Amino acid sequence: MNYFSIGFRNILKNHRRSLVTLLSVGFGFASISLFAGYIKYVYSGLAKQAIHGELLGHLTVMKQGLRTEGRLHPAQYMFSKEELDRVMPILRKYPHTRLVTPRMSLSGMVSNGTASTVFVGEGMVPEDVKKLQGDFQRKLSGDLKADNPIGVATAEDLGRILNLKPGDSAALLVSTVTGQANALDVDIVDDFNTGNVGTNDKFLYLPFDLAKSLYDFDGAERLIVLLDDKAFTEQARTELTAQLKQAGFDVELKTWLELSSFYSQVKRLFDMIFAFIFSNVFIVVVMSIVNSMSMTVVERTREIGTLRSMGLRRSGILRLFTTEAFMLVVLGCAGGLLFTLLVRLAVNSAGITYTPPNSSNVVSLMVDLDVPRMARTFVMLSLLGIAAAFFPARTAARKCITDSLGHV
Secondary structure, X not given: OOHHHHHXXXXXXXXXXXXXXXXXXXXXHHHHHHHHHHHHHHHHHHHHHHHHHOOOOOEEEEEOOOOOHHHOOHHHHOEEHHHHHHHHHHHHHOOOEEEEEEEEEEEEEEEOOOOEEEEEEEEEOHHHHHHHHOOOOOOOOOOOOOOOOOEEEEEHHHHHHHOOOOOOXXXXXXXXXXXXXXEEEEEEEEEEXXXXXXXXXXXXXXXXXXXXXXXXXXXXXXXXXXXXXXXXXXXXXXXXXXXXXXXXXXXXXXXXXHHOHHHHHHHHHHHHHHHHHHHHHHHHHHHHXXXXXXXXXXXXXXXXXHHHHOOOOHHHHHHHHHHHHHHHHHHHHHHHHHHHHHHHHHHHHHOOEEOOOOOOOOEEXXXXXXXXXXXXXXXXXXXXXXXXXXXXXXXXXXXXHHHHHOOO
């Protein structure tokens, strides 16, 4: 017996009910797929923003305890020049390493000569900034000039507060590693938007050598490692940690995912929203399939009795109805997939933009294809669709043949 052929004819025979079920499955599948594609695009963009826009790289190497005791005794938890000469070759020899660059964080006061405000700064090697940025389009960090050792880049709102723009001069006042006051005049060579309203009024980037001079320390606070691909992050952390500890360094390696609190917060939020939407859509779709198949089985009780009297086993009855339910899910998901592709094409071509919460950058509304989630959704719908047909069909198949034939 060709169960698929019979199932398809039964779907056509009950075309109105089948159409409602197909629409329910199709739109449900499309809703889940579109939102899954949207958050996949968001996650991809946030990951790229953290690694290349915020210049976190893939791994950050620091001495154990830097983020706790390091604030009280900074010199003990920073890499000296001699230690850098031993650590950096180990990191650079790793097969997937593209770049290793030192970093120095510092904070203090910035003044335009008449007014001043607090700043948070990052010292980095100017030549390495472009390598870290890669092909990231949005400018979340300033462009430092290799030929200007005292040139700094200020966040836009910080520059606006002090009326500083590229070409102006300013003064930085910080505490050295021993707690002494140190001040230097600097040139403003660039401005940038951090993409976060909480940091756009206090952040600046400065050359690494200038940061060392201000902090009065010949070394580095931490090292940034850029890999070939973020897929190697966990593997690289495990292997490099072992190599560095074998070399006698008590270090910890943090991934970009651990250091980017914004990415983690947004991901948790979207995961909860997706779970909520998925649950609601799933319940509606499953109830539609259950209702359709229950009514179909009840209406076809006499047909079941006839088939049983002709020698079809109970397992054959179950196979017939579960095949029909599976075909409904397949056809509905196929229509949902087509609808998803059309809507995705329309949205991606429309050029829609918006400003996310707590952000000062405009981003594009785009939809990706999250194939793994789409596949899992199809499998779950298929299993529940089959289950929705299995139980009422089993009940009907267990009826006495004479009772089934006399059913009205």
